[in-house]
Amino acid sequence: MKTILVTCAIIQFDDKVLAVQRSKNMKLPLKWEFAGGKIEEGETEVECIKREILEELNIKIEIKEKLTPVTHEYPDFKIKLIPFTAEYITGKLILKEHSDFILVNKRKLINLDWAEADIPILKEYLEL
Numbered sequence: 001m002k003t004i005l006v007t008c009a010i011i012q013f014d015d016k017v018l019a020v021q022r023s024k025n026m027k028l029p030l031k032w033e034f035a036g037g038k039i040e041e042g043e044t045e046v047e048c049i050k051r052e053i054l055e056e057l058n059i060k061i062e063i064k065e066k067l068t069p070v071t072h073e074y075p076d077f078k079i080k081l082i083p084f085t086a087e088y089i090t091g092k093l094i095l096k097e098h099s100d101f102i103l104v105n106k107r108k109l110i111n112l113d114w115a116e117a118d119i120p121i122l123k124e125y126l127e128l
């Protein structure tokens, strides 16, 4: 099975963190994730995550740190999910693809129904 390369960003807004919910017509419907998307040809990981965040959320972010990538096999596809921590810089948050978002205290993130590939990332982030 081919592995899809996907970046995602854990975006901090002061003391809160952004999580977004996939819409019911996307893959992994209604699961929570960190915004991001597939790396395009000729693009670096950092270029990808900044582009995806602008496209999906209409905001600009500053990348802080790369966390450990996670390879995960779903029943019908396999991804390598490449996480970054980031900080919100500017722009009004507008959801272009997702059905919902939440800004929560880091410790409350664990209560959401996450896409499976995100669980190890969330654990690493909670230990930072």
Ligand SMILES: Nc1nc2c([nH]c(=O)n2[C@@H]2O[C@H](COP(=O)(O)OP(=O)(O)OP(=O)(O)O)[C@@H](O)[C@H]2O)c(=O)[nH]1
Binding pocket: 004, 006, 007, 008, 026, 027, 028, 032, 033, 034, 035, 036, 037, 038, 079, 081, 115, 116, 117, 118
């Ligand atoms: N952006 C993002 N995608 C994730 C995360 N966790 C995770 O399993 N994924 C999966 O990675 C895949 C690629 O992300 P994407 O956002 O570009 O995909 P997409 O919905 O446009 O895919 P599609 O157009 O093929 O349906 C999705 O199938 C998504 O389910 C995450 O935290 N962020």
